[in-house]
Amino acid sequence: MIVVTRPSPEGEILTQRLIQANLPAMHLPFFNISIGDGLLHLQTELNQLTPLDIVIVVSPQVSHIIKTNLPNLLFPAHISYFAIGYKSAELFKQLSQKNVSYPKQENSEGLLQLLDLQPVKNRTILILRGDFGRQLLTEELTQKGAKVRLLQCYRRKAIHYPANILNDYINKQIIVITSVEHLLQLDVYCHIEHKQHAYLMVTSLRIFAKATQLQWQKVLLVDNANNQTLFEALIALSHQPTTNLKN
Known part of the structure; x- marks a missing residue:
């Protein structure tokens, strides 16, 4: 499951593109604007x-x-x-x-x-x-x-979800994070198993450094935060044998 945390409408657009590409994805924005x-x-x-x-x-x-x-x-x-x-x-x-x-x-x-x-x-x-x-x-x-x-x-304004919203299929999750603020909010719903097994896709060295500090083990850095770059990177990652989301 690809979890897109970026705000609307960009987050919804990216999620829909992933679904159209036959990848399981959900939009989970952490903030209302x-x-x-x-x-x-x-x-x-x-x-x-x-x-x-x-x-x-x-x-x-x-x-x-x-x-x-x-x-x-x-x-x-x-x-x-x-x-x-x-x-x-x-x-x-x-x-x-x-x-x-x-x-x-x-x-x-x-x-x-x-x-x-x-x-x-x-x-x-x-x-x-x-x-x-x-x-x-x-x-x-x-x-x-x-x-x-x-x-x-x-x-x-933070959106509140059930504490276990990300607890299913942790080893097949790719979570997209486009700001440090989103990363810190993600910590509310994640525990050590997430940080060891889920993939985290981030869009800057600052987010990468903070994720490492928070003990995420599988952090992937992409060059840009635009949806096209994220889409292409997610397609490539999701089709690798170790992260095949359809199995």
Whole structure:
């Protein structure tokens, strides 16, 4: 069983693709997404940015929540827009009608490398994010002299499941984790047998390091968090003899 923990709608889309490929999969999101405390101040924050300033979009949820709650938001043309990955960039481009750059390595580390190509010192960087996460971006950009501002566009609220929801067929599980926060929530439902026998597919070195710290034994790192990369990696893994999910 492939367990996809990423939020809706991306998690549901990936799960459906896996099912269409005749692989057993279920969507098990760990958080509900709701409007963040800073969202209603977004227009004011955008209006205060000056030429050479930067906006960073950390996830597809940013665009989803803006589209639902601020359909008439105006995006300045004189600033630069970046996103963590392709999906985040594509959704924000559709929303803003502006060019949005994103790194080939679709995570915080990749975006920092992309931003190394231009000076950020003394530039204001507005990071559109959830209620936590992306500390690496904030710390690294601040060290480079940028004036980083964080805006909470959405909030996460943990979804509670039965404690034994992942107890069946542990040795045939592949669990997809796309953030450290999801990994920590996974710990609520897992025990030592999971960490010894289930496969964990993660999307960044930071998640990989944390999973190792939490004593997961079978951790697989993929380059990007986009659904296509995850789909291809899951197809390849699921057809290996040791992880054949159909047996």
